[in-house]
Amino acid sequence: MGDDPIREWILSEGKATQITGIRSVGGGCINRANRYDTDAGSFFVKTNRSIGVSMFEGEALGLDAMYETRSVRVPKPFKVGSLPTGGSYIIMEYIEFGASRGDQSVLGRKLAEMHKAGKCEKGFGFDVDNTIGSTPQINTWTSNWIEFYGVHRLGYQLKLARQQYGDSLIYEKVILVIKFDQAFINILVKGQRLVKNMAPLFEDVVIEPRLLHGDLWSGNISSDKNGEPVILDPACYYGHNEAEFGMSWCAGFGGPFYSSYFEVMPKQPGFEKRRDLYVLYHYLNHYNLFGSGYRSSAMSIIDDYLRMLKV
Structure with a gap:
């Protein structure tokens, strides 16, 4: 991966040919979160500049395990990796939320x-x-x-x-x-x-x-x-x-x-x-x-x- 592994993954394995926009979304107090809009749909990306990949690897394994039960909806994780300047990232499915928490x-x-x-x-x-x-x-x-x-x-x-x-x-x-x-x-x-x-x-x-x-x-x-x-x-x-x-x-x-x-x-x-x-x-x-x-x-x-x- 080069200087921007997130962009490179989205434009290769993510099946997108162009990224049309990047905007910040709520990510809590631990990580930064962004929505990447592309011609292949949107991706949700969390980054943390101060920790290695282990935290996001644990999150991805948990999301995968829950996803495989085919029960309650969870975002599907796609990729976890290291940032070249230090820290780590996770790319996952972007889910458009509704107006309420549901029934x-x-x-x-x-x-x-x-x-x-x-x-x-x-x-x-x-x-x-x-x-x-x-x-x-x-x-x-x-x-x-x-x-x-x-x-x-x-x-x-x-x-x-x-x-x-x-x-x-x-x-x-x-x-x-x-x-x-x-x-x-x-x-x-x-x-x-x-x-x-x-x-x-x-x-x-x-x-x-x-x-x-x-x-x-x-x-x-x-x-x-x-x-x-x-x-x-x-x-x-x-x-x-x-x-x-x-x-x-x-x-x-x-x-x-x-x-x-x-x-x-x-x-x-x-x-x-x-x-x-x-x-x-x-x-x-x-x-x-x-x-x-x-x-x-x-x-x-x-x-x-x-x-x-x-x-």
Whole structure:
């Protein structure tokens, strides 16, 4: 590739003969985003001048995995590469958004169809690590969901909090809620008590690895011109389907969404008791990304579980 690999790809593999316009579109706070208009249609391009290709590679693999389920609409990724001046880019399908976020009941059904179709035999995790916001998200394949969630979700966020804030109080309280890997056993004096006390939360629950968007909040949900839901900017991995609702506190999901979802993926016993366990991951991530404003919300969830589990 030469000085402009984006332009070169569009004019070769993108099947365009000319680029008729480039304009900036909303791309969030991490990346720059542009719409490239051509005689072969439009392309959506995100660039980041300060990071390598791994973040966009993770996004592309997630989009591909969701696209292959033929359920909820996602933009199809075409190309990930490095910029000659440093940084990276991703080229994907451009979707013209509609005026609203669309029908919540349709989104609920389509999301459930994605979870149902996206079953994985390898276990819990993903082929690559990716990011949740700008935080690394570790996706090492693990056969047991509670271990995966404890080590690579809550555990990883707690380590970040301890490094960033030296917040031993929040760390010590959360370690009572879930069992971590063997490296933490010396710290987790009460680990064995925890295993016994966790059982009521997952009693009679079948946990299968299902493809998750991973970061489903209102900013990553839209609709196309026909009103069909579109989901964007994933942090994909294979996990317990209920973990998809961890960002529900800023997604605006209502009754029609959940009713439609559970028609396809039936609600399992104890769903309400487990819901905040998945919210906690995202509160901890916001705590690490944005500061102490999220600390009290995380602590409130932790305290509630400690009372519930009587540990």
